[in-house]
Amino acid sequence: MNELFQAAREMHEFLAQRGWRFCVIGGLAVLRWGEPQATQDVDISLLAGFGNEREYIEPILSRFTARIPDAARFALENRVLLISASNERSIDVGLAGIPFEEHMIERASAFAFTPEVSLITCSAEDLLVLKAFAGRPRDWNAVEGILICQAGKLDWDYVNQQLPPLCKLKEDPDAPVRLEQLRKRLED
Numbered sequence: 001m002n003e004l005f006q007a008a009r010e011m012h013e014f015l016a017q018r019g020w021r022f023c024v025i026g027g028l029a030v031l032r033w034g035e036p037q038a039t040q041d042v043d044i045s046l047l048a049g050f051g052n053e054r055e056y057i058e059p060i061l062s063r064f065t066a067r068i069p070d071a072a073r074f075a076l077e078n079r080v081l082l083i084s085a086s087n088e089r090s091i092d093v094g095l096a097g098i099p100f101e102e103h104m105i106e107r108a109s110a111f112a113f114t115p116e117v118s119l120i121t122c123s124a125e126d127l128l129v130l131k132a133f134a135g136r137p138r139d140w141n142a143v144e145g146i147l148i149c150q151a152g153k154l155d156w157d158y159v160n161q162q163l164p165p166l167c168k169l170k171e172d173p174d175a176p177v178r179l180e181q182l183r184k185r186l187e188d
Contacts, residue, residue, distance in 0.1 A: 004028070005117045007085030008042045011093075012119050014063060020056065021047040023108035024121045025094070025130055032111050033124040035145030037138070041090035045122070047105050048095040057081055060093060100129070100162055124150045129162045132175045143179065147186050156183075 008028055015022045023029075027039025048056045057072050064083040067090060068074055075081040081093040096105065104126040112118040122130070128146050131139040147154075160176070167175045 003087050003089050004039065004042065005113060006087050007089035007091055008119055009117050010085045010087075011042060011044060011064075011091050014060075015044070015046065018059070021105050022096075022120065023105050024119045025104075025127065026092075028113075028119065029121040029127045030131075030142045030145065031113065032121050033127055033146050034142055034149050037142060037145070041092055042085070043092050043094065045094045045096045045101055045105060047102055048097060050097045053079075053095050056095065064091065100166060103162075104130075124153070125155050125158050126162075128154065128159055128179075129166065132163055132179045133166050133170065133172075135172065135175055140178075140182075144182060144186070147183060151186070 008024060012022075012024070023045055024043065025045050026041070026043025027037055028042060030037055030039070046056060053076055054072070057075050060081060060083060061072060064085065065088075066072075067082040067084055071082055075093075075095060079095040079097070081095065083091050083093065085091055094101075096102065104122050107123045107126060108120045109123070110118050110120050121127075124146055128143060131142045131146070159179075163179065164173075164176050167173055
């Protein structure tokens, strides 16, 4: 088993043992739904809500190594906890709280990447929304891979319901338009 999967499994087991609601997002989820991309870390979305973040941060930091000084303060300010697994692979734990994130975690499902590693990952549609929202060039590459690999299987009503409100918060109305243009280009 490679080190990235070891780190993901270690974090997954820690969170599951506590009954916390979470899912894997980012590059490992892309491995499930899109075309393989190089990924260097494990990205987790952990439903922490608002006001209860310390109840999650402190137990995680008691078990995993922080990657930066004052990681708890950073997590409270930026809603992401930067830690390392026992094998020193990076794990980014996003502290989820908005309705989209809660719904994404509810929709998540288990996937066996290898016989030894089964992880709960976000759905293809939620990953598409996350990547289009992030909007970096590598995210758009992932979007294209998801569109290719999941052609004819995606719930576009759901995607079109979730992405525009997030982009409005970010004041980036272009992502839904760009996604639709990419979708049409690939379907032609």
